[in-house]
Amino acid sequence: MLLSGSNLSKQIKRELKEKVRVELEENLSKSPGLGIILVGDKADSKIYVNMKKRACKFVGIENFDVHMSVDVTEDEVLAQVDAFNENPDIHGILIQLPLPPHLNEQRILNRVRLDKDVDGFHLENVGKLAVNSKEGGVLVPCTPAGIMELLARNGVDVSGKNVVVIGRSKIVGIPISLLMLHANATVTVCHSRTQDYRQYTRNADIVVVAVGRAKMIKADDLKDGAVVVDVGINRVNSDNEKGYVIVGDVDFDDVKDKVSAITPVPGGVGPMTIAMLLKHTVDAWDPSK
Amino acid sequence: MLLSGSNLSKQIKRELKEKVRVELEENLSKSPGLGIILVGDKADSKIYVNMKKRACKFVGIENFDVHMSVDVTEDEVLAQVDAFNENPDIHGILIQLPLPPHLNEQRILNRVRLDKDVDGFHLENVGKLAVNSKEGGVLVPCTPAGIMELLARNGVDVSGKNVVVIGRSKIVGIPISLLMLHANATVTVCHSRTQDYRQYTRNADIVVVAVGRAKMIKADDLKDGAVVVDVGINRVNSDNEKGYVIVGDVDFDDVKDKVSAITPVPGGVGPMTIAMLLKHTVDAWDPSK
Numbered sequence: 042m043l044l045s046g047s048n049l050s051k052q053i054k055r056e057l058k059e060k061v062r063v064e065l066e067e068n069l070s071k072s073p074g075l076g077i078i079l080v081g082d083k084a085d086s087k088i089y090v091n092m093k094k095r096a097c098k099f100v101g102i103e104n105f106d107v108h109m110s111v112d113v114t115e116d117e118v119l120a121q122v123d124a125f126n127e128n129p130d131i132h133g134i135l136i137q138l139p140l141p142p143h144l145n146e147q148r149i150l151n152r153v154r155l156d157k158d159v160d161g162f163h164l165e166n167v168g169k170l171a172v173n174s175k176e177g178g179v180l181v182p183c184t185p186a187g188i189m190e191l192l193a194r195n196g197v198d199v200s201g202k203n204v205v206v207i208g209r210s211k212i213v214g215i216p217i218s219l220l221m222l223h224a225n226a227t228v229t230v231c232h233s234r235t236q237d238y239r240q241y242t243r244n245a246d247i248v249v250v251a252v253g254r255a256k257m258i259k260a261d262d263l264k265d266g267a268v269v270v271d272v273g274i275n276r277v278n279s280d281n282e283k284g285y286v287i288v289g290d291v292d293f294d295d296v297k298d299k300v301s302a303i304t305p306v307p308g309g310v311g312p313m314t315i316a317m318l319l320k321h322t323v324d325a326w327d328p329s330k
Numbered sequence: 331m332l333l334s335g336s337n338l339s340k341q342i343k344r345e346l347k348e349k350v351r352v353e354l355e356e357n358l359s360k361s362p363g364l365g366i367i368l369v370g371d372k373a374d375s376k377i378y379v380n381m382k383k384r385a386c387k388f389v390g391i392e393n394f395d396v397h398m399s400v401d402v403t404e405d406e407v408l409a410q411v412d413a414f415n416e417n418p419d420i421h422g423i424l425i426q427l428p429l430p431p432h433l434n435e436q437r438i439l440n441r442v443r444l445d446k447d448v449d450g451f452h453l454e455n456v457g458k459l460a461v462n463s464k465e466g467g468v469l470v471p472c473t474p475a476g477i478m479e480l481l482a483r484n485g486v487d488v489s490g491k492n493v494v495v496i497g498r499s500k501i502v503g504i505p506i507s508l509l510m511l512h513a514n515a516t517v518t519v520c521h522s523r524t525q526d527y528r529q530y531t532r533n534a535d536i537v538v539v540a541v542g543r544a545k546m547i548k549a550d551d552l553k554d555g556a557v558v559v560d561v562g563i564n565r566v567n568s569d570n571e572k573g574y575v576i577v578g579d580v581d582f583d584d585v586k587d588k589v590s591a592i593t594p595v596p597g598g599v600g601p602m603t604i605a606m607l608l609k610h611t612v613d614a615w616d617p618s619k
Contacts, residue, residue, distance in 0.1 A: 145465070147463055147465050148465070151454075163457075164453075164454045164457030164458055164461075164463070165440075165453045165454050165457055166457070167456075167457030167460050167461055168452075168453030168454060168455070168456030168457035168458075168460065169453055169457075170460070171456050171457065171459070171460040171500075171504055171508070172453075172456055172500035172504055173500070174436055174453070174500075176434075176436050176437070200523060201523050201524070201525050203525075209511060211460075211461035211462075211463075215460055215461055215508075215511075219460070219504075222498060222504075222519055222521075225521075225523040227518065227519065227520050227521070227523075227524040227525070227527075227530070228518065228519050229516065229517065229518040229519075229530075230511055230516065230517050230518075231516050232511075232514075232516070234489060234490050234514040234516075235490070235516040236490050236492075236516070238516075240533075241516070241518075244529075
């Protein structure tokens with residue numbers, strides 16, 4: 042089974058669009074709003090911000106985007122976050138990462154009001170995720186939230202399963218491990234210092250790979266019928282028109298006949314990340330959610 | 331090898347006492363101070379608070395302890411936390427758990443000023459622990475901190491090791507898993523919904539058990555030479571004078587000839603918890619640390 046994030050994200054976007062339409066008709070007078078802060082001129086970051094803005098437009102989320110120059114001071118960024126925090130038309134705040142190195146990323150992320158933290162990077166939301174506290178609501182980072190949604194909507198139950206996560210980044214590896222654990226999976230986290238990750242992946246019912254190494258996982262590393270979630274996005278040289286292709290951390294062609302389900306790259310986890318950003322923004326706007 | 335928390339905690343207390351003495355002689359005019367809030371009359375809680383107060387006295391930490399009645403309101407407790415937060419003679423704040431059910435435990439714990447949070451239960455400290463952020467200091471819960479100290483001071487290196495944690499509580503299982511992960515162990519978390527924990531523990535270099543089930547882990551569950559950390563404290567009926575004995579989650583006599591190192595119960599992890607509370611308080615007081 043192909044776990045298509047492209048298809049599911051389209052469906053979620055349609056659902057959200059419908060929800061916004063109905064709420065505006067019946068209950069609320071104001072559209073949901075997303076505040077976006079982009080610092081500097083990184084080409085990738087601009088592309089991502091544009092994708093997010095387009096997706097917002099489709100759903101009916103109003104954008105408030107601010108582009109700050111690469112030499113902005115931390116105080117200026119914090120003041121912008123404060124302005125978004127206080128703006129009643131803005132229900133979610135997105136700070137496009139990475140920030141230039143002179144800015145303290147965590148300090149800026151921690152300035153976002155908890156209930157507008159649609160990226161889930163505020164340390165208090167991370168703490169809630171860690172100890173599974175639902176108190177006052179919790180916002181979870183979008184990529185791991187998207188993975189859980191993609192599995193759930195495809196009928197993949199994680200409870201009681203042997204789940205192996207490769208990678209321990211703060212935006213994917215750690216939060217997906219915690220989400221899986223609280224969803225009653227038995228979770229193993231492997232990383233660069235793991236001695237022979239294959240001894241773990243070969244016994245896993247579900248493998249989540251978020252490493253950034255092209256085609257690292259082969260059929261031989263997996264057990265028959267495993268479910269594979271590939272978070273990797275790697276550029277590999279190619280003699281096609283662009284000069285490259287995008288591949289995941291999993292060797293798709295090698296494993297596809299052995300696994301029971303797998304996310305493609307592109308079109309797997311990636312689109313789900315944006316869908317969850319939209320969902321979190323609509324949820325933050327909708328008091329009935 | 332017996333990993334004696336009794337002996338190590340005594341040594342740490344002597345080290346802390348010496349540190350306090352030297353600092354007071356050379357640099358600081360004021361003793362470290364620990365604010366303790368005890369709500370209600372649970373016998374166990376009173377015993378624990380008294381043990382902590384005695385340990386503080388030995389080290390030279392001044393106690394500010396407040397005993398509130400079981401029907402205190404949440405606002406009254408929060409006001410007491412605020413008073414401790416503002417008191418410059420208090421460097422660490424301990425709220426003895428559990429609180430009566432009408433009080434919102436997490437809201438009260440989250441009121442503690444981050445730098446006085448010697449128990450490490452503020453959600454922002456939990457978040458820092460989760461993503462391994464050292465920014466502005468991080469305070470880690472005392473029991474897992476004590477386990478790491480006990481292993482390190484006995485020369486047990488966890489980096490690259492296969493570590494299995496049984497239990498996912500917010501005060502032990504989750505934080506010890508995160509500490510082990512950031513110390514470069516490959517970490518698996520098992521719990522009540524795990525299908526056959528033995529398949530994990532039998533391959534583990536280090537097993538941490540924090541479940542609360544007497545003598546659950548037997549020799550057959552472990553590999554030769556494993557290191558075992560037993561966090562369990564269980565009362566089992568006995569025909570001795572007291573009518574009970576305290577045993578761990580590990581069947582000590584059954585496993586002792588198979589393992590390479592093990593914490594006894596009592597006298598293993600328990601005393602380390604108090605030692606870490608003292609250490610965190612002295613660290614919070616000492617600006618040079």
